[in-house]
Amino acid sequence: MGSCLEREINAFLWLSLITVTAFLLGKLVKVFEFWAKARAIPGPPCPSVYGHCHLISRSSLTDILYKCHEKYGGAVRLWLGPNQLLVSIKDTELINEVLTKAEDKLPLTGRAFRLAFGKSSFFVSSFDKVEHQRKSLELKLGGKLLERARLLPGEILDCIIERAQSTMGKGGIDCEMLSQHLAFTILGATIFGDVFLTWPKAILYEELLMKIAKDACFWASYGVAPFWKQEFWKYQDSCTKLKSLTQELIKECRQDSKSEFLLDFDSHDDMQCEPCGEMISLMFHGSLTMASLIANILTRLVTHLDIQDKIHSEIVMAQKTGRRPDQQNVDIMPNLMATVYESVRLLPAGPLLQRCSLRHDLKLKNGMVIPAAAIIVVPVQLVQTDCSNWGNDAGKFNPCRFLSRTDDGFITNQKELLTGGNSCVIKEPNEFGAFLPFGSGARACIGQKLSVLGISSLFAALIGHYEVRLQPGSESNPKPMMNNCVLQLLPSPQIVFAKRDNGTNEGAVSV
């Protein structure tokens, strides 16, 4: 009886051992397969079991990628660990193909949004889960919302100016702070309607959003939420406060029934999720990226006064010839639009676009295979300042590259007709293969049109009313740096506004 039991235990132990060994062997085979596929991609040899992680911790990833691309060409691999591979693509033809075929995002981004704001379907990793929501959001952000983006800036300017006046002293205004208020207010009013402009808790909302932006990526980088850390609970507390403020705001909007975006959300049968997480996610991503671009444009305009003057003349002309006096006619302001595109070319919101293919290997036309689950990045900051894509002045601020001239004065299209004889027309920026500030392909930004139109209209109103100058003594040669999850030009310059009065100035007045 005893030996029978012994035999059964032995058999069980053997079976368990065989199962575990088979499982581990399976894993090992997969790692070898992964290595074999990755070997065909050019890149530096792996220095240790930790790959190039030590390099990345010492210098910026963009600098490392720059050197690797110089040496190994348009597609480069870097090992981050035994089964963690990063593939960087800098060749514009390959970028196009990769961004179309690699439909998933890295799980980290989705985790950061979920941890902070709860369930949101717009920034999840898997394309299958986001595809449907992308289409319906695209529809919502088009149409009436775009019209609203054109109409808002006049009201918003007054609102921000009042706020800046009450909080600032006599010195200049901090460009970063002002851009943040502007972005936050434009987007808030576009999404939530006019209720947002008079909402007394808007300042608190903005403060909380910025507080969360400072820490979001850090806390999401933990595989398991670090519930043993006190700071983590403080972060969670801010997130909970933001959620309840958003719910309060949504309730007010529903009572007011004037937010078309929200009403549209409510009426959609297929949107069964509570809009709170979705709204905060959009506010978070949209206001941080828009703030970065507004600050970037302001900084360029105060350091390139000739371009500011050109834009002002264009605005004055558009006021005379524009078809809609109630709107900023940005369609007939090619210099302004070119300035927006050139600013976002030189300083995109993030240094890298990131993708992955969670389930399948990615087979490219040139025969290269990127194994499933590899981290794929496009170093957008490098691509957008590369001389081979943009010419020898790639690093210089030159909005003219987005303009085309018709020297013979022949009117070539409707836009030129609208400029009333101005021989400049704006080129379609997305036709430049190396223009990627809003990404491209399967997961491209859905808010591109809305933000370009909203920001251009804002600057049409701003430059129409004010001359913007650097505060004397604030000349500090700012450099691109990561701040609050986005790239910004830091240190942020101090600026002053001089009110224009029918083309003349009344002297520098800080708003």
Ligand code: HEM
């Ligand atoms: C200047 C402003 C903005 C910039 C520079 C920007 C940039 C980007 C970039 C680079 C991506 C990733 C694209 C890719 O991987 O190919 C993205 C994704 C996204 N953007 Fe924006 N964005 C801006 C404003 C907005 C606004 C205002 C909204 C909406 C209100 C918005 C909604 C989204 C959404 C929903 C995604 C995720 C798409 C997906 O994962 O499928 N963006 N944005």
